[in-house]
Amino acid sequence: MALNITSLVNGRLNRIDFEYIIESSEDNAIIPPKDVSFTAPIKVKGYVDGSQGFIELTVNASIDYRGSCARCLGDVFGTFVLDFNRTVVPFGTLQNELNDDYVIVKGGVLDIDRLIVEELLLEFPSRLLCKEECAGFCSSCGANLNVEQCDCPKLK
Ligand SMILES: [Zn+2]
Ligand SMILES: [Zn+2]
Numbered sequence: 001m002a003l004n005i006t007s008l009v010n011g012r013l014n015r016i017d018f019e020y021i022i023e024s025s026e027d028n029a030i031i032p033p034k035d036v037s038f039t040a041p042i043k044v045k046g047y048v049d050g051s052q053g054f055i056e057l058t059v060n061a062s063i064d065y066r067g068s069c070a071r072c073l074g075d076v077f078g079t080f081v082l083d084f085n086r087t088v089v090p091f092g093t094l095q096n097e098l099n100d101d102y103v104i105v106k107g108g109v110l111d112i113d114r115l116i117v118e119e120l121l122l123e124f125p126s127r128l129l130c131k132e133e134c135a136g137f138c139s140s141c142g143a144n145l146n147v148e149q150c151d152c153p154k155l156k
Pocket of ligand 1: 069135
């Protein structure tokens with residue numbers, strides 16, 4: 001979504017709230033990690049706040065996923081939630097435009113979809129577990145230790 005924040009920049013508004021969804025598109029593809037599928041679009045909520053003398057973007061994003069457990073290969077379903085903030089600065093005011101702590105706004109329009117998708121894919125867990133205490137497979141006989149015991153000697 002492209003947010004026009006001109007009224008924040010010139011002080012006429014203190015805060016702009018937003019809530020929308022981001023669907024995967026040609027321009028902004030949401031490509032899940034290997035062995036994961038995203039089962040719904042990204043839900044996004046947040047606001048841009050200018051009341052502190054600078055402009056800050058706050059984002060809360062979530063996405064539903066399906067994947068497989070890194071230990072037992074069982075199905076894992078869940079919702080991954082991501083919260084982050086960025087300071088918004090007008091184009092041309094920074095020495096180094098590549099600093100990731102900032103979002104550059106051009107012509108008063110803040111386009112945050114790509115930022116959110118990148119951040120989400122960066123932070124998405126590289127290993128999913130069906131449950132924290134998943135016992136996985138026995139490394140000797142391959143039994144699924146979540147559902148059965150085996151007689152293999154246990155390594156200490
Ligand atoms: Zn598991
Ligand atoms: Zn075993």
